[in-house]
Amino acid sequence: xxxxxxxxxxxxxxxxxxxxxxxxxxxxxxxxxxxxxxxxxxxxxxxxxxxxxxxxxxxxxxxxxxxxxxxxxxxxxxxxxxxxxxxxxxxxxxxxxxxxxxxxxxxxxxxxxxxxxxxxxxxxxxxxxxxxxxxxxxxxxxxxxxxxxxxxxxxxxxxxxxxxxxxxxxxx
Numbered sequence: 001x002x003x004x005x006x007x008x009x010x011x012x013x014x015x016x017x018x019x020x021x022x023x024x025x026x027x028x029x030x031x032x033x034x035x036x037x038x039x040x041x042x043x044x045x046x047x048x049x050x051x052x053x054x055x056x057x058x059x060x061x062x063x064x065x066x067x068x069x070x071x072x073x074x075x076x077x078x079x080x081x082x083x084x085x086x087x088x089x090x091x092x093x094x095x096x097x098x099x100x101x102x103x104x105x106x107x108x109x110x111x112x113x114x115x116x117x118x119x120x121x122x123x124x125x126x127x128x129x130x131x132x133x134x135x136x137x138x139x140x141x142x143x144x145x146x147x148x149x150x151x152x153x154x155x156x157x158x159x160x161x162x163x164x165x166x167x168x169x170x171x172x
Contacts, residue, residue: 024172118155
């Protein structure tokens with residue numbers, strides 16, 4: 001079920017125009033600028049866009065007082081490394097741009113903005129299928145978790161035991 005949904009959404013995303021992607025990104029950034037958990041947070045996990053995901057990286061410049069971090073897979077687990085102006089990104093073997101080095105601020109994160117292929121109405125995330133975020137959120141339960149999807153990516157599936165619900169999600 002999830003495998004089929006994943007395939008459909010990834011294919012549909014190929015048809016998203018650059019203009020729609022920019023509009024959706026702006027809409028989500030506007031929503032985040034009114035989200036109290038995000039506004040109060042000093043340490044924020046964010047993602048670098050891949051495969052037609054929304055680009056929320058302008059938040060880094062818009063909120064210079066916050067400390068942002070990108071995820072990096074290390075020993076099959078997610079770590080969040082602090083982003084700065086000199087950050088050097090390298091493609092992982094999954095094709096995701098990750099920081100090649102940086103301060104690990106994983107344990108300090110108060111909000112994590114999570115990429116998703118789909119979200120259920122009960123805040124369960126459809127990811128890319130590797131389970132990295134679910135495993136991460138079983139260990140790090142404190143950060144407020146915000147999923148990000150395009151308008152048409154609300155889905156329904158039966159959550160499995162390893163699935164961890166997010167706190168909320170925004171549709172762009």
